[in-house]
Amino acid sequence: MEAYDLSQITSADFTSYLQEPVYIHFAENLIVQAVVKGVTELNGYSPLERKSFSIELQTTGDHQPRNQGIYRIIHPSGKFLDVFTVPVGRDAGGMLYEVLFS
Numbered sequence: 001m002e003a004y005d006l007s008q009i010t011s012a013d014f015t016s017y018l019q020e021p022v023y024i025h026f027a028e029n030l031i032v033q034a035v036v037k038g039v040t041e042l043n044g045y046s047p048l049e050r051k052s053f054s055i056e057l058q059t060t061g062d063h064q065p066r067n068q069g070i071y072r073i074i075h076p077s078g079k080f081l082d083v084f085t086v087p088v089g090r091d092a093g094g095m096l097y098e099v100l101f102s
Contacts, residue, residue, distance in 0.1 A: 001074075004081045009101060011053040014039045017076045022057060024085065024097070025072040034059045036076075037096070044102060052102040057085075059094035066095075073099070 004013070017036050024032050038056040057073070068086045075081060088096045 002079045004075065004079045006081065006083070006101070008050070009081070010050045011039050011041050011055075011101075013075070013077075014053075014055050020076045021060075022076060023074040024057065024059070025074070026066045032059050032062045034094070034097070042100075042102075050101075052100070054098055054100045056088070057097045057099065058091070059097075062094050063090055064095065065090070066097075 014036050018039070019035050019037070022034050022036060024034050026032060034057040036055060037058040040054050040056075042052040042054060044052045065087045066085075069084070070082055071085045073081050073083060073085070083099045083101075086098050086100075088098050090096065
């Protein structure tokens with residue numbers, strides 16, 4: 001499995017996958033399915049050539065909040081990202097998490 005180059009990833013790498021499944025590896029034996037619920041471009045400074053953006057992930061049926069931390073996310077393309085993931089709340093579908101790319 002290939003890793004994404006985080007310095008090259010853009011919001012477009014996620015906008016075409018809205019409502020598509022991703023998998024969050026919270027632990028070696030704890031992999032939770034989620035969907036890409038939203039992508040937001042941000043106006044903040046980024047030292048990279050791309051704009052800063054955030055993605056919102058929603059677990060599907062798993063309402064258990066996990067601690068913020070670096071977790072592996074398997075993108076619908078099959079590549080993976082190890083990114084800092086923050087729980088932001090629950091809704092009827094599951095738990096919401098945010099990942100910021102700055």
